[in-house]
Amino acid sequence: MALLDAAEIERRARRIRCLFLDIDGVLTDGKLYIGPNGEETKTNYVRDGYGIKHGIRLGLQIAVISGRPSESMRQRLQFLGVQHIALDTEDKEPAYLRIRDALKLTDADCAHLGDDAPDVPVMRRVGLAMTVADAHDSARAVAHWVSRYNGGHGAVREAIDLILGAQQRRPW
């Protein structure tokens, strides 16, 4: 277990400039509804969307890296103001490094909220490794912080609130 105490979480959160998010199992509950023609549908949690939109408005960068392609997710993320979106990206670490470098940030300036094995290489790098309550053991093993909420049920909002709260930039 890599869990850190509340004081250390707050110290690290204070310096986060960019939160990286996974989609499936983090922004969604991980379920894919497959239609008759193979088209995929998934659910998004509105409270997470509000957090993303207002986090960006308050100056927190949000980046999304997902192993799956999804045009509808891209459109929703763009609507929320997310500027850094890497979809259909099996290997997340190169995408993370590219975005980190483009933003001129260090690993300590970045947090990643992931739920499964593909997130682990990025979670091992960042200053604040975050995961959801229903994470796979691989992600839980390297997480500094675990949300009270499951993927697709408010974990993203809690992570954003934590970072903004540590920076005294809460939107309420």
Ligand SMILES: [Mg+2]
């Ligand atoms: Mg996932």
